[in-house]
Amino acid sequence: LWTWAAAVVVVAAAAAAAAAAGQEKRLLVGMTLVPGAASTGAGKSATPLINPLFLHPRSPGRTLPCSPDSLPKALACLDGSPPAYHLHRGSGAGARGWLLQFEGGGWCNDAPSCAARAGTRRGSTRLMSKLEVFSGVLSNDPARNPDFYNWNRVKLRYCDGGSFAGDSEFRNGSSVIYMRGQRIWDAIIADLLTKGLAKAEKG
């Protein structure tokens, strides 16, 4: 009888927890890959691709040989995968409000540290969660996020290793590392402009 009673208590507790979780339903928002990025196999192959516009960071002006079809890869995360963001659409009075949140995560500082980072979720959208929990200022719950819950809320994924600021590449014959934060920033904003950011009234 004691065992049975204990089991009932456990089940009741689990049900209560499930009910509480239901009230705090998490908002999961899917990843959008940036259009125009890395159309030639980025993220599909571990083989480094060569960019035609590559300029060696330590030898500016020295352009290296290349294959033309790899041009779009100039817009890429450290590992060559396409950049990405998550967007949850606004509605009602917030339909023209836009909140952009940048994912953080420090910098890499040189080829070895950026190469290492390229193999992690900090340097590759291939390795990132494809669903992000939108909480805090990204929440769609008016009680939890009264100021922005019905705005368009965007989380920009951080994969360039240089705070969306760099614009160069490293290549040494065995590795290619893309440091294209500026292009990622420009491409995400350009894409969001077509999705309503151009008509933003609050931001």
Ligand SMILES: *[C@@H]1O[C@H](CO)[C@@H](O)[C@H](O)[C@H]1NC(C)=O
């Ligand atoms: C190229 O650079 C990467 C990253 O620093 C390094 O791991 C690799 O050993 C280098 N390859 C050559 C041939 O120097």
